[in-house]
Structures are given as structure tokens and as C-alpha cells.
Amino acid sequence: MxxxxxxxxxxxxxxxxxxxxxxxxxxxxxxWASGNYILSTEPLDHADEA
Ligand SMILES: [Zn+2]
Structure with missing residues (x-):
């Protein structure tokens, strides 16, 4: 591989x-962390935490 x-x-x-x-x-x-692989545009449930 x-x-x-x-x-x-x-x-x-x-x-x-x-x-x-x-x-x-x-x-x-x-x-992943920088969003290069994010396929969905839906916000994460806890994205607005803090
Ligand atoms: Zn390598």
C-alpha cells in the first residue's frame, strides 16, 4: 500500500x-484539523461551545 x-x-x-x-x-x-477533508457543511453540535 x-x-x-x-x-x-x-x-x-x-x-x-x-x-x-x-x-x-x-x-x-x-x-483533518485544518478542514481540508471536511465533506459536510453542517456545523458540529458542539461547534459553538465556549
Ligand atoms: Zn508518507
């Missing part, structure tokens, strides 16, 4: 699978 971030080959036995490294795993989390 390939790392979804940098598309390097990743072994299924890799502890960071499906990412090639912790760095790519954190980058993926960062993409």
Missing part, C-alpha cells in the same frame, strides 16, 4: 501503517 500523504510505499507491518512515518500520520491529522 502507499502512504496517503507522500505516496511512498508502506509495508502493512509498518507500525505507522497506513502512513510511512509518524510525520505523515501527523500531517494527515493536521489536514
Amino acid at each position: 502507499k502512504c496517503p500523504i507522500c505516496h511512498k510505499a508502506v509495508q502493512l507491518s509498518d507500525p505507522e501503517s497506513p502512513f510511512c512515518s509518524e510525520r505523515c500520520r501527523l500531517l494527515d491529522l493536521g489536514n
Whole structure:
């Protein structure tokens, strides 16, 4: 399989699978956090907390 971030080959036995490294795993989390992957326009239930 390939790392979804940098598309390097990743072994299924890799502890960071499906990412090639912790760095790519954190980058993926960062993409989620920054909204790059948000598909729905509906606000989250607790979006207006605070
Ligand atoms: Zn990678």
C-alpha cells in the first residue's frame, strides 16, 4: 500500500501503517484539523461551545 500523504510505499507491518512515518500520520491529522477533508457543511453540535 502507499502512504496517503507522500505516496511512498508502506509495508502493512509498518507500525505507522497506513502512513510511512509518524510525520505523515501527523500531517494527515493536521489536514483533518485544518478542514481540508471536511465533506459536510453542517456545523458540529458542539461547534459553538465556549
Ligand atoms: Zn508518507
